[in-house]
Amino acid sequence: xxxxxxxxxxxxxxxxxxxxxxxxxxxxxxxxxxxxxxxxxxxxxxxxxxxxxxxxxxxxxxxxxxxxxxxxxxxxxxxxxxxxxxxxxxxxxxxxxxxxxxxxxxxxxxxxxxxxxxxxxxxxxxxxxxxxxxxxxxxxxxxxxxxx
Numbered sequence: 001x002x003x004x005x006x007x008x009x010x011x012x013x014x015x016x017x018x019x020x021x022x023x024x025x026x027x028x029x030x031x032x033x034x035x036x037x038x039x040x041x042x043x044x045x046x047x048x049x050x051x052x053x054x055x056x057x058x059x060x061x062x063x064x065x066x067x068x069x070x071x072x073x074x075x076x077x078x079x080x081x082x083x084x085x086x087x088x089x090x091x092x093x094x095x096x097x098x099x100x101x102x103x104x105x106x107x108x109x110x111x112x113x114x115x116x117x118x119x120x121x122x123x124x125x126x127x128x129x130x131x132x133x134x135x136x137x138x139x140x141x142x143x144x145x146x147x148x
Contacts, residue, residue: 002040003047009038011082011147014132018085020113021130025106031090032106035128038082041074048073071124081141084131103127 007015018034025032039047050056051068059066070077078084088095089102096102107117110130118129134147 001043001046002038003036003043004038005034006037007034007085009082010085011132013134013147014083014085017113017115017132018130021087021106021110021115024109024113025089028105028109030102030106030109031093032087033090033095034085034087036079036086037084039077039079041080044070044072044074044077044080075142076138078131078133078138078141083133083141083147084129086126086128087130088128097128100127 007018010018018037022032022034046054047070050070051063051065054065056066056069074080079086087106088097089099089106090096091102103119107119107127110117115130115132118124118126118131132147133141136145136147
């Protein structure tokens with residue numbers, strides 16, 4: 001299974017945008033850690049299982065398997081096509097997952113370099129996710145469309 005954090009695993013256009021995002025964040029005084037780039041289908045399926053058939057974080061009586069981390073099975077995530085990456089801002093070298101203002105700043109920076117920020121989505125907002133599809137739908141990528 002492959003769940004890469006290597007920016008070089010992204011489509012070259014997206015990799016350049018990722019580097020631009022990191023540089024722009026650095027200029028704004030924000031350190032960034034890339035947490036996921038390319039994922040193969042088995043790795044995506046393993047993430048999809050969390051909260052469904054595999055116990056995840058935040059389990060409760062109502063949700064004994066905890067929180068779901070993705071709605072995408074293998075082949076249904078833009079990560080599978082090398083056009084998406086996840087990140088987390090760092091403060092003093094530590095990941096900061098719960099600072100909405102900081103994620104919003106990062107979202108604005110990512111959008112300024114041409115990325116789509118999942119923090120703007122109306123359902124399943126994902127503050128730590130960017131993608132660039134060059135206008136291609138998931139179905140088009142599944143059928144071999146390429147970003148150039």
